[in-house]
Amino acid sequence: MDKKAELHPVLVNLSRLLQQVERVVVLTGAGISHESGIPTFRGPGGLWRNFRPEDLATPQAFARDPHLVWEWYDWRRGLISRAEPHAGHRALVRLEEMVPEFTLITQNVDGLHARAGSRRVLEVHGSIWEVRCTACGLVREDRRVPLPLLPRCQACGGLLRPNVVWFGESLDSGVLEAVHLALKQAQVMLVVGTSAVVQPAASFALWARQSGAKLAEINPDPTPLTSVCDFVLPGKAGEVLPLLVEALAEEA
Ligand code: APR
Numbered sequence: 738m739d740k741k742a743e744l745h746p747v748l749v750n751l752s753r754l755l756q757q758v759e760r761v762v763v764l765t766g767a768g769i770s771h772e773s774g775i776p777t778f779r780g781p782g783g784l785w786r787n788f789r790p791e792d793l794a795t796p797q798a799f800a801r802d803p804h805l806v807w808e809w810y811d812w813r814r815g816l817i818s819r820a821e822p823h824a825g826h827r828a829l830v831r832l833e834e835m836v837p838e839f840t841l842i843t844q845n846v847d848g849l850h851a852r853a854g855s856r857r858v859l860e861v862h863g864s865i866w867e868v869r870c871t872a873c874g875l876v877r878e879d880r881r882v883p884l885p886l887l888p889r890c891q892a893c894g895g896l897l898r899p900n901v902v903w904f905g906e907s908l909d910s911g912v913l914e915a916v917h918l919a920l921k922q923a924q925v926m927l928v929v930g931t932s933a934v935v936q937p938a939a940s941f942a943l944w945a946r947q948s949g950a951k952l953a954e955i956n957p958d959p960t961p962l963t964s965v966c967d968f969v970l971p972g973k974a975g976e977v978l979p980l981l982v983e984a985l986a987e988e989a
Pocket of ligand 1: 765766767768769771772777778779780790844845862929930931932933934935955956957958960972973974975
């Protein structure tokens with residue numbers, strides 16, 4: 738049985754609900770970039786060139802060995818620069834056009850949602866395409882691949898770091914405020930391609946649910962969120978999201 742037939746009843750019910758509401762929030766994780774050829778963090782093959790994110794994506798690792806951390810990020814930037822958004826990313830662009838108030842919250846730092854054409858994107862873990870000076874704090878976009886290692890601040894010569902949120906660091910307060918507002922007002926929230934284990938993003942769906950949102954999960958595997966979701970669509974983002982948008986278009 739093909740995926741459309743397998744998911745048909747859930748796709749119909751979820752698209753009917755999406756047709757009736759105004760405010761939709763989507764949360765994505767590394768799983769939606771997987772079909773673009775970018776490894777996830779915790780799935781099979783989730784090692785980033787034999788490194789665990791917990792070992793390198795930390796302020797302590799950067800202080801201890803900035804060259805190793807930059808080698809790892811430069812390798813990821815190279816990989817991501819060769820990746821393309823896929824049908825799942827593009828389906829979210831279509832969904833944004835079809836829904837009156839749409840907010841896309843992503844844990845991914847790869848920028849693929851913006852490259853696909855998504856407009857309202859909240860990057861809660863920052864961007865791998867931005868660098869921040871550890872001395873003067875200047876943040877700017879830097880898309881050089883490869884980067885000169887170690888990259889230095891053009892303004893003050895200080896050591897640059899990736900402008901991403903590392904383990905143990907807090908999210909940007911402005912971004913978090915926008916996330917809270919979107920979750921409080923959400924009527925439907927789609928959770929796509931996240932293992933729902935890294936806080937605070939892992940709690941976003943529960944916050945939305947507390948405000949009355951209906952939850953839908955798109956993931957080939959079950960997660961800690963699956964049992965509290967109103968709609969469960971087992972499958973890959975690149976397969977399921979286009980089917981959902983197609984079902985919604987048929988409802989219109
Ligand atoms: N489509 C949808 N989901 C998929 C696909 C796919 N094609 N392939 C894998 N997945 C799912 C996996 O089943 C898993 O649940 O994507 C999820 C990936 O989980 P993680 O690798 O833990 O990624 P994520 O949840 O985004 O990690 C959160 O942890 O390392 C930090 O900052 C990093 O943002 C990251 C955060």
